[in-house]
Amino acid sequence: MRDDTRQWIEADQAHCWHPFTRQTEWCGRGHEPLVLVRGEGAWLWDSEGNRYLDGNSSIWTNIHGHSHPVIQSAIRAQLENVAHTSFLGFTHPLATELARQLCGFFPPNTLERVFFSDNGSTAVECALKMAVQYRQQTGQPQRNGFIAFANGYHGDTLGAASLGGIDRFSERFRGTGFPVQHVTSMADLANLCPDSIAGVVIEPLIQGVNEMRPWPAEMLGELRNWCDANGVHLILDEVMTGFGRTGRMFACQLEQVIPDFLCLAKGLTGGYLPLAATLTTGRVYDAFLGGADRAFYYGHSYTANPLGCAAALASLSLFNSEKTLEQLPAKIERIATGLAGLRSRHPLVHEIRQCGLIAGIELRRPDGSHFPVAERVGESVCFSARAFGLLTRPILDTIVLMPPLSTSLEEIDHAVGALDSALSAI
Numbered sequence: 001m002r003d004d005t006r007q008w009i010e011a012d013q014a015h016c017w018h019p020f021t022r023q024t025e026w027c028g029r030g031h032e033p034l035v036l037v038r039g040e041g042a043w044l045w046d047s048e049g050n051r052y053l054d055g056n057s058s059i060w061t062n063i064h065g066h067s068h069p070v071i072q073s074a075i076r077a078q079l080e081n082v083a084h085t086s087f088l089g090f091t092h093p094l095a096t097e098l099a100r101q102l103c104g105f106f107p108p109n110t111l112e113r114v115f116f117s118d119n120g121s122t123a124v125e126c127a128l129k130m131a132v133q134y135r136q137q138t139g140q141p142q143r144n145g146f147i148a149f150a151n152g153y154h155g156d157t158l159g160a161a162s163l164g165g166i167d168r169f170s171e172r173f174r175g176t177g178f179p180v181q182h183v184t185s186m187a188d189l190a191n192l193c194p195d196s197i198a199g200v201v202i203e204p205l206i207q208g209v210n211e212m213r214p215w216p217a218e219m220l221g222e223l224r225n226w227c228d229a230n231g232v233h234l235i236l237d238e239v240m241t242g243f244g245r246t247g248r249m250f251a252c253q254l255e256q257v258i259p260d261f262l263c264l265a266k267g268l269t270g271g272y273l274p275l276a277a278t279l280t281t282g283r284v285y286d287a288f289l290g291g292a293d294r295a296f297y298y299g300h301s302y303t304a305n306p307l308g309c310a311a312a313l314a315s316l317s318l319f320n321s322e323k324t325l326e327q328l329p330a331k332i333e334r335i336a337t338g339l340a341g342l343r344s345r346h347p348l349v350h351e352i353r354q355c356g357l358i359a360g361i362e363l364r365r366p367d368g369s370h371f372p373v374a375e376r377v378g379e380s381v382c383f384s385a386r387a388f389g390l391l392t393r394p395i396l397d398t399i400v401l402m403p404p405l406s407t408s409l410e411e412i413d414h415a416v417g418a419l420d421s422a423l424s425a426i
């Protein structure tokens with residue numbers, strides 16, 4: 001190992017605290033974290049000069065590949081002007097254009113307002129607070145709770161976390177956020193009294209953190225109808241599914257559903273900078289007009305950060321100039337074929353779940369029973385895949401394969417091949 005690599009690891013283990021990480025292990029003897037130093041296209045390099053395909057799009061964020069010259073030069077051009085200005089009391093050209101373009105994805109008089117923030121959690125947090133305040137200002141203050149789906153994940157700020165349906169993440173903080181009722185399916189909604197509900201929150205088409213589990217077809221349309229019939233807002237968390245990941249620009253477009261709130265983050269800047277957006281309707285927005293007591297008192301220091309907006313606009317322009325969506329069907333097909341082959345060759349591959357360029361490969365024992373969690377089989381396979389030039393992470397024993405949308409067919413083959421080798425190796 002190079003001296004500088006060793007020094008970075010020592011400083012990390014002495015001072016850094018990583019997300020969702022057992023620090024005892026991370027800092028344990030013999031653990032040598034990869035130090036990532038460079039990226040180009042779908043590839044990342046570590047400080048020792050090894051190259052890996054970015055199999056989970058740098059935690060589901062990257063869209064057009066790393067170090068894309070168009071996104072880089074857009075960020076640089078804005079940097080020549082100014083890196084950050086306050087959106088509280090001022091505006092700036094790129095935010096105005098980005099808001100216009102985001103609303104332009106939806107028919108007129110539907111989603112027509114954009115509230116910027118920093119990440120997926122704040123995009124959701126903001127939708128929840130807007131939804132509750134909307135009820136207070138439209139004579140329905142008793143509607144202050146939410147419906148969320150079991151095993152859903154909507155982020156880690158307190159409000160977003162109160163929606164969280166995954167106990168190992170959220171149970172410690174239960175009771176601290178909004179009142180939330182969890183349901184598992186559309187059928188559960190029938191038994192529920194909606195009188196105290198402001199909105200229902202869902203990850204459309206596929207739940208990500210819940211081991212990449214797709215919803216039944218047509219469900220989103222049914223949920224929209226249920227919301228309309230019961231006077232409940234539909235809040236879509238497209239933090240993972242947005243920006244082409246499912247094959248369409250937004251997952252909701254696949255079922256022709258328009259929500260009352262749309263939460264966007266991860267892929268908004270192409271995966272270059274932290275920026276988020278909460279879109280809502282003119283109808284919601286109008287309830288905040290009037291005196292000071294009706295304003296939405298919410299915001300973050302870096303709201304609408306100009307560098308982030310520059311990256312986002314460049315990313316959106318690439319969808320046109322590189323015909324990103326047009327090329328997805330062949331890639332989606334290539335992943336499906338590759339993973340089907342994996343399943344036929346490896347008895348440990350129990351199920352493949354795929355929605356567009358999002359795939360989960362669930363491993364179980366050949367008899368169909370789960371591996372004991374403590375064996376951490378998914379982690380072993382991902383660790384082993386590094387040696388074959390693939391970086392990704394599992395969720396329990398489901399291996400995520402979700403490369404940047406720009407990944408070529410040959411690179412997809414490389415990723416599947418690396419998983420194949422890793423499965424053979426363990």
Ligand SMILES: *Cc1c(COP(=O)(O)O)cnc(C)c1O
Binds near residue numbers: 153239
């Ligand atoms: C990642 C994610 C979030 C949280 O976004 P952060 O940027 O990590 O705060 C929320 N919802 C979904 C569906 C996500 O995948």
